[in-house]
Each structure stands twice: as C-alpha cells, then as structure tokens.
Amino acid sequence: MPTQEGGSILTYDADLRLKGPLSLANPVLALPFRRIGDRGLGGLRRALSTEVDQGGDHPPAGEAVARTADELLEATVVGSFSSVGARVRKRTAGWGLPPRMDGRVVLITGATSGIGLATAVGMARLGAIVRIVARGKERAEQALAIITEAAPGVDAGYLLGDLGELDQVRALAAEFTPGHGRLDVLVHNAGALLKRYRATSAGNEVTVASQVVGPYPLTGLLLPLLRASAPSRVIQVSSGGMYTERFELDELEMEPSAYDGTVAYTRAKRAQLVLMHEWVRRSAESGVVFHAMHPGWADTPGVRTGLPGFYKVMRPLLRSSEEGADTVVWLAAAPEAVVTDGRFWLDRRPRWENKAPWTRLSDDRLARAGSELWAWCAERAGWDGLPLGA
Numbered sequence: 442m443p444t445q446e447g448g449s450i451l452t453y454d455a456d457l458r459l460k461g462p463l464s465l466a467n468p469v470l471a472l473p474f475r476r477i478g479d480r481g482l483g484g485l486r487r488a489l490s491t492e493v494d495q496g497g498d499h500p501p502a503g504e505a506v507a508r509t510a511d512e513l514l515e516a517t518v519v520g521s522f523s524s525v526g527a528r529v530r531k532r533t534a535g536w537g538l539p540p541r542m543d544g545r546v547v548l549i550t551g552a553t554s555g556i557g558l559a560t561a562v563g564m565a566r567l568g569a570i571v572r573i574v575a576r577g578k579e580r581a582e583q584a585l586a587i588i589t590e591a592a593p594g595v596d597a598g599y600l601l602g603d604l605g606e607l608d609q610v611r612a613l614a615a616e617f618t619p620g621h622g623r624l625d626v627l628v629h630n631a632g633a634l635l636k637r638y639r640a641t642s643a644g645n646e647v648t649v650a651s652q653v654v655g656p657y658p659l660t661g662l663l664l665p666l667l668r669a670s671a672p673s674r675v676i677q678v679s680s681g682g683m684y685t686e687r688f689e690l691d692e693l694e695m696e697p698s699a700y701d702g703t704v705a706y707t708r709a710k711r712a713q714l715v716l717m718h719e720w721v722r723r724s725a726e727s728g729v730v731f732h733a734m735h736p737g738w739a740d741t742p743g744v745r746t747g748l749p750g751f752y753k754v755m756r757p758l759l760r761s762s763e764e765g766a767d768t769v770v771w772l773a774a775a776p777e778a779v780v781t782d783g784r785f786w787l788d789r790r791p792r793w794e795n796k797a798p799w800t801r802l803s804d805d806r807l808a809r810a811g812s813e814l815w816a817w818c819a820e821r822a823g824w825d826g827l828p829l830g831a
C-alpha cells in the first residue's frame with residue numbers, strides 16, 4: 442500500500458498450519474512457527490531496507506525464512522525427521538524440481554520398494570536411464586512396471602543380486618559394465634533392519650555384509666565407469682539411527698549370542714559414513730563425488746516390518762517414500778552436489794554427523810577408523826584397487 446511519503450507499507454502474512462493427521466502436531470509447533478514468522482519478517486525487513494542496498498550481505502528474505510525454518514526444525518528431531526520437516530522445507534524458497542537427467546545412467550540398489558523404488562521413479566521422470574538391483578525376478582518386474590507406468594518411455598531395466606553375497610556382487614558389476622558405457626550415479630540404498638541374526642553363505646552377519654561390505658566392491662568394480670562419466674556421484678542411503686552410535690570396528694559385526702537387530706543396523710549405518718569419508722580420501726580429484734544422506738522417517742515396507750512398534754506410534758507423522766527419496770534424487774541431479782564432497786544430507790541440506798558428543802571422532806581418529814574399516818572390507822571382499830595415495 443503506498444504511503445504519503447512516497448514509500449510502501451508491506452504486510453506479510455504466513456499461515457503455517459499442518460492439515461489432516463499432521464494437525465496433531467500444530468500445538469507443539471506453534472511456538473517454533475511463530476519464531477519462524479518473526480525471523481522471516483526480520484529477514485524481509487533487512488532485505489528491503491536501504492542499509493542492505495548499501496552493501497549488507499544478508500541472504501534474500503525468502504532464503505532467510507527458509508534457513509530459519511530449517512534450523513528450527515533440525516533442532517527438534519521429530520520435527521525434522523518426520524513429514525513435518527519434509528512438508529515445511531518443501532514449501533520454502535529455492536525448492537523446485539531437480540534438473541533433468543536425460544541420457545545419464547543410474548544404478549540403484551534395493552529399488553523394489555520404499556525409498557529405492559521412489560528414487561528410481563523420481564530419476565526416471567527426470568529422463569535418466571534407470572537400472573535397478575533386486576534380489577528376485579518377480580519383485581524386479583513389479584518394480585519395473587511401476588517405474589515405466591510413472592515415466593512412460595523410460596529406458597529402465599534390472600539386474601539380479603544379493604548385496605550380502607560377494608560372488609553375486611562381483612557378478613552384478615561384471616554384468617553391468619559391458620552393457621553400459623557410463624555410470625553417472627550409483628545409489629547404495631538396499632538395506633533392512635533384521636529382528637534375528639542371519640548369516641550369509643560365507644558365514645558373515647547379514648546387516649553388515651549387505652550394507653557395508655557388499656557395497657564396497659560394487660563401488661570399486663564400477664569405479665572405472667564412474668570415472669569415465671565424471672563428474673559422477675555415489676550416494677549412500679544411511680539413517681538418522683546412526684546418530685545413536687559411535688564407530689567402533691570391534692563392535693561392528695555382532696555375534697549371534699549378543700545380537701540386537703536395531704543396534705546392528707545403526708552401527709552399520711554409522712560405518713557407511715566412515716567408509717564414505719574414506720572413499721573421499723582415496724579418490725580426491727577423480728571426478729567422482731561421494732555423499733551420504735538420511736531420508737528421515739518414511740512409511741515403507743522396511744519400517745513396517747523392521748520397526749512395528751515405532752511404525753504404530755509414528756504412522757501419522759511418517760513421510761511418504763517420495764519425500765524420503767527426494768534428497769537422493771536431488772543429490773543425483775543437482776549441480777550443487779558435485780561442488781561438494783563427503784557430506785551427510787537431509788532434505789537437500791548438509792547436516793552435522795553427530796548430535797551427541799560421545800559419538801564424535803576427531804579428524805585424526807576418523808581417518809584412522811576409515812583406514813581400518815577400509816582394510817577390513819578389503820579383506821572380506823577381496824578387493825582393494827584403491828590404495829591410499831594411489
């Protein structure tokens with residue numbers, strides 16, 4: 442509205458209210474939302490003031506609101522990990538469809554359901570050439586039908602293999618390599634939280650075998666293709682559960698007598714980050730970037746069967762698989778992802794890797810842990826094509 446002095450009066454109304462079952466969270470979130478509004482208004486005022494025009498370096502108002510909303514959500518784990526986080530962040534500035542991926546080849550493990558399937562659909566819709574890894578033909582074909590229905594005309598296909606079985610991992614890489622001249626994005630998504638101890642055919646605990654050891658030679662054997670397609674990306678789907686664990690190699694693989702599926706899972710997820718940093722150390726300047734992310738809490742078959750109690754309580758606040766997969770798709774497509782390396786993401790922003798002081802390792806200790814874990818995986822997998830400093 443114009444003023445008599447020749448300026449303008451600008452009013453700013455933001456109605457941040459969650460709907461449906463999520464409205465249960467409105468009373469809890471009223472105060473953070475009010476603070477978001479206040480800080481957003483402050484950002485708007487600064488952005489419009491002459492002081493800023495004369496050289497201030499504040500971010501634009503929309504970005505300031507987005508950043509403030511994001512920080513507030515991140516401070517509350519439930520707000521950040523649940524659908525509240527996904528939906529509030531999605532409405533903030535700069536959140537659009539990721540760029541097209543036409544002609545880029547992506548390989549996604551565990552894409553028969555949940556986050557992996559949503560990732561495959563998301564990338565197919567952006568025009569990528571999609572290859573998924575599945576353990577069974579029937580599930581693979583069902584997933585392929587969903588992907589092709591969502592993105593008609595997509596070039597999609599599958600390979601069969603269990604990530605916990607090293608001979609199958611080697612066979613996967615051997616099958617993929619000759620048929621594809623490039624690999625732009627490799628997504629390590631396959632994973633499960635097992636209630637009872639299970640061993641692979643080589644006698645190793647399945648969680649660690651399939652989520653830490655198996656992905657290691659798969660990346661290694663596909664590295665020539667990734668390098669040939671540089672800048673290319675390797676994305677590890679980890680979990681916020683890893684915040685509860687400090688990395689200890691001695692405790693990584695649990696014995697049957699002391700087995701706890703949740704602990705085995707969160708330790709494996711922490712180990713994925715340690716290994717990701719080691720890949721970064723060993724492949725600097727290669728044009729291949731490595732990132733890890735966590736999807737928040739999403740409503741998937743894996744959560745329904747792996748954490749039934751959690752699922753029952755949290756169901757109204759769980760994200761959709763698409764919301765969980767959003768950051769994987771964004772990391773695969775966005776140019777921002779190749780200008781950084783070795784970060785841990787949630788909802789398109791890098792996050793701290795520790796929330797508790799007892800899980801934190803100094804840089805030296807983290808580098809030593811990475812070397813030890815690398816050597817351990819190399820021995821298990823029989824692959825070490827990337828010695829440090831090579």
Ligand SMILES: NC(=O)c1ccc[n+]([C@@H]2O[C@H](COP(=O)([O-])OP(=O)(O)OC[C@H]3O[C@@H](n4cnc5c(N)ncnc54)[C@H](OP(=O)(O)O)[C@@H]3O)[C@@H](O)[C@H]2O)c1
Binds near residue numbers: 554574603651738740
């Ligand atoms: N949903 C969440 O809230 C959440 C939170 C944090 C992290 N995550 C992570 O997100 C990833 C996907 O989980 P999700 O929730 O989407 O579960 P999901 O729907 O159960 O999907 C898991 C996928 O992994 C595959 N898989 C499991 N073990 C495998 C193995 N040994 N070899 C090959 N494929 C294997 C499954 O294939 P089959 O068809 O053969 O069973 C399935 O495609 C996992 O790494 C999980 O840890 C999920």
